[in-house]
Amino acid sequence: MAQNVPLQVTVNGESHSSEVQPRLLLVHYLRDDLGLTGTHVGCDTSNCGACTCHVDGESVKSCTVLAVQCDGAQITTIEGMTGADGAYHPLQQGFWDAHGLQCGYCTPGMIMAAADLLARHGDGPLTEADVRKGLEGNLCRCTGYENIVKAVLAAAEAGRGVPA
Ligand code: FES
Ligand code: FES
Secondary structure, three states, X not given: OOOOEEEEEEEOOEEEEEEEOOOOEHXXXXXXXXXXXXXXXXXXXXXXXXXXXXXXXXXXXXXXXXXXXXOOOEEEXXXXXXXXXXXXXXXXXXXXXXXXOOOOOOHHHHHHHHHHHHHHHXXXXXXXXXXXXXXXXXXOOOOOOHHHHHHHHHHHHHHXXXXX
16 A cells, blocks of 8 residues: 555645545545545546535536645635535525425535636626536436526525635
8 A cells, every 4th residue: 555645735724734545535535534524426437526626716526636636725615615604605595595406415516516607707697508507517316407507596696706
């Protein structure tokens, strides 16, 4: 087995220093080492997007990234989207209000991908087509996507530009 290597990351504003196996995937580091189980594993082959989180402000599928590639990075997971006062992020509120989920397995990844979409989209109007294109890397086997799209459009109305 390869030797452990040092890793320092800031996750949801908290600094973590560890020694990890070079082959450890970011998703397993988040879930198993840090206990942040809101980041889900749906496929482990970069297809479903359930494992999406943000690394240095950009959404990544954390099953495709080695933890050691994130050394020094700022990482945000779904657990970091809620405000310090417990207030939902506009996307979390949007999914709640529009009932943008059924089993909820895809929801954390959808929200993280949507947050990246909103941050990158800028101030122009966000269309249904923009949302569908922006979330095409995230699969949902329950909802048929209709209410997910509504949730993201509602969040864009309510709080576009709110940082993740
Ligand atoms: S678990 Fe990463 S894309 Fe499916
Ligand atoms: S709500 Fe079940 S997979 Fe999306």
